[in-house]
Amino acid sequence: MKLFLIIMIMFSFFSCMDGPRAAFNNEFERANPKVKLPYSNLIGMYVLDDDSKKRFHIQDTVKMDLQIKKDTSLVVNNYLDLNDRSLLNKSLQSKLYYINDFESIYLGLFNHKISSSGSLGIYYRKKDRLLALYIYISPLKGQEHGDYLRYIKVK
Structure with missing residues (x-):
């Protein structure tokens, strides 16, 4: 009985996730800070991926993008109100x-x-090493977890 209890407790620890499953999936990995990533690699256009559009109920025809420029500026077109x-x-x-x-x-x-966090998470898509930026959106009143918008860099 003790072994069963220990296994159930371990299972519950491993099944816990930090945020919703859709935002953190196995196709993406966080950028490793020990590997040099120059700012110049971040410069470019990023588009919102289809998974984020589905989770936030955004029509496929809506074009949401962001652009990082050389002068350390960011421009976001069609964005979500955080409230x-x-x-x-x-x-x-x-x-x-x-x-x-x-x-x-x-x-x-x-x-x-x-x-909501005041920053952008930097990730890579594993299959092709394209950069992805995660924008954290805090939970609405009554929700347990926040969510992320995921923007994929356009080549």
Whole structure:
């Protein structure tokens, strides 16, 4: 009986997840801070992936993208209101700051209307090593977990 109890407790620990399953899946891995990732590799256009559109009930025809520029600015087109998750059909800009000191990697925002955490998570898609940016959206009142919008870099 003790063995059964221990197995059940271990199973419950391993089945716990930090956030919703759809946002963190096995196709993506967090960028390793011990591997150099120059800011110049982050520059470019990113589009919202289909999985994020489904989870946030955004029509397929809506074009949501973000662009990181050389001058450390970020432009987001068609973004979500963090308070009620409604789609806002306008652009929003922010300055960025980037830290990669081989112990941590951080892409921070000065405009907190874009992400609840004030930063962008940097990930790679495993199959083709394309960069992906995760934007954290805090939970709505009465919800247990927040969620992420995932933007994939366009080649």
